[in-house]
Amino acid sequence: MIKFEIIGKPIGKQRPRVTRWTTYTPDKTINYETFVRYTFINEFPNFTPMENAVKAKITAYFEVPKSYSKKKKKECLVNLDYTHKPDVDNIAKIILDSLNGLAYHDDNQISCLLVFKNYTDGQEKVVVELEEIAKVTEE
Secondary structure (H helix, E strand, O other): OEEEEEEOOOOOOOOOEEOOOOEEOOHHHHHHHHHHHHHHHHHOOOOOOEOOOEEEEEEEEEEOOOOOOHHHHHHHHHHOEOOOOOOHHHHHHHHHHHOEOOOEOOHHHEEEEEEEEEEEOOOOEEEEEEEEOOOOOOO
16 A cells, blocks of 8 residues: 655645647646655655555545634634535546556546545645555455
8 A cells, every 4th residue: 555645735626727739737726746656755755656456545634714613713724624625526527637647547547536625724735645555456
C-alpha cells in the first residue's frame, strides 16, 4: 500500500470549456493535476505502475471558515463532514486522472473507491491511499 499527501486546498476537476473554435481544459485543473503528479513523483521516484486492480481511498481536508463562531468551529471539527463544493466525484476525478501512468496504467484499474470530505483544524490537504489487489490464481 502506498500513501501520500497533497498539501494545499483540495479542488475538483472542472468541466472542459468550449469556445467557438476549440475545447480546452481550464488552467486551474491543469495546474492542480501537474502538482499532484509532481507530488507523487517526489514521494515515489522509481515507482513502477501497478498492474492489477487497485483500491483507492481519498480524504480531502478543508479548513473551518474563519467567519464561524467558536461553537460552530467546534461542531464542525467534531462532526467532521464537509458538505460544500467541490463534489467528491470531482475530487476523485482530478486525483485519479493525475495518477494515470504513474501509480497505475489507467484509472480503469480502480475497482474500489472511497472518497471523504472532512474539516480540519490543521492544514488543508488531500491524503491518497492506493492498494493493489492481488490477483487470485487458480491451481
